Amino acid sequence: MCMLVFLTRKMCCVPNTVIREAARMNFFCGFCIQVACTNWKRVLMVLMQKTNVTKVLDITASLAHSQNMFMKLINYTTPEVEHMLKTYTKFTFVRHPLERLLSAYRNKLQQNYESSRYFKQRYGRLIVRLYRPNASPEALEKGDDVSFQEFASYVSDTQLRPNEHWQPAAELCRPCAVNYDVIGKYESLKQDADFVLSHVSRDVRFPELPKPSMTNASLKSTLDALPELLLERLQQIYEADFRLFDYQPAL
Template identity: 45%
Template sequence: MLHSFPANAGTEKYLPEKSIITLETEQTQRKKLAKEVCTLSQKNPNLDSVIKDRTLLDHIIVDEEHRLLYCYVPKVACTNWKRLLMVLMGKANTTNPLAIVADDSHRLNVFRRLDNYTGEEIRYRLDHFMKFMFIRHPFERLVSAFRNKFGQNSSSSDYFRSRYGRQIIKQYRANASEESLLRGHDVTFREFVQYIIDPRTVARANFNEHWRPMVDLCLPCTIQYNVIGKYESLMDDAWLVLEKANLNQKVSFPRSDRPSSTNSLVEEYTKHLTREELLHLYHIYEMDFRLFDYHSPGFD
């Protein structure tokens, strides 16, 4: 079904700061590096094995009409991408992405995902649809997730404090108060990191999507993405996605999700970690650092 939109629905037209030639050159460099790192790491699960375990594809949203595959990474502007896709796919009663309640964009039944297709259908879409994902400095993403899920007062924070906070405090805090054990409301970043780097957590692959490595969410060593966008150049890279999909005359990416000041907070949060803890944390996200060309001083 075709939908009609006012030009650049919901947002003013955005013009990229860089030329399209520069943006395309950056994409070529990013994809080249990703391929090199994947080859050297020998972590290239073939598509056959991925299709056999289709749950690995559960973060890839399918837009049939516009022939798009979007792998969403929590804490990397995924709310606004989902809002925009809802507008494009006619799943909202508005043409303004920012008018869509954030929680509505995360409901499980809103989008069809690639893991819901047959093996043959998956292959066809991977071959013929435009594939894109967005990435962010791994430690920035982790701090953002911690602040959002453990530091705010919301129903989502209540869930994370109950589901993870109480367990983390019980395992990693000596002489925890009864209130902390009951509510899980005052987890520190260091305790959160101790939970993530704990061999028991790693062995169970017990990572919530908000802190699961980006390479595990989107499988860039198996799936050849047409655009690998960066949070640091969000607006330009989002423009490029829409330009490649011939959608820039229909919609613009919402400007509200500009890169935040999380970068300046990373040092503030990580300064309480020991060097050993920081090194273990780096190793958890090492493929994200290497494959997407991010740097952590002293560890790469």
């Protein structure tokens, strides 16, 4: 399958990883951004005793994403990494590729989160300039009103160095380089996450999602509004994700 979707088996590029070494179980977590990544980091902080906070959701997102919070593959030598891949329990979580793309758009370009400011300045203004003829001076200056079609057009045209929030999951977690013991899914997140955690801790469990994903509820209508050729291009970009993780392009 890896050859069919032209994925490398090289281990050099699995950037979003967390390594935990403990008596009960050593594990290797490959993060896929926009798949409950913040909550996973909160859970791992509690599990690894990196905080005195006992309620997972009380940990701020900014603290969970602190630069040096967790050990990563780059902190280890090649022989150490090879040993981990052979002996550690390895897991990752994935999501429908186009739902994940829509989630990235909403989280980084549509909402008014503190973390969204950078994305609107870095990507929003560029997208408006490239994909909106006769854009207003305000839109060019702020980049805060990008449509999903404009964002999707940008993603479809700039795949050489995609941002990790919309980079294909197969490139982020490298399932052809890492023989994961568990590949959980966002659609069954709580159940799959607690299955993993039950092998690590008797006390820590994954937090309940406060409400059903609004992204999933509106995905079909959002995709139906895209030009057919653009949708086909997105499906090609995320082909490896569809095939490796058993998702259907058509909704």
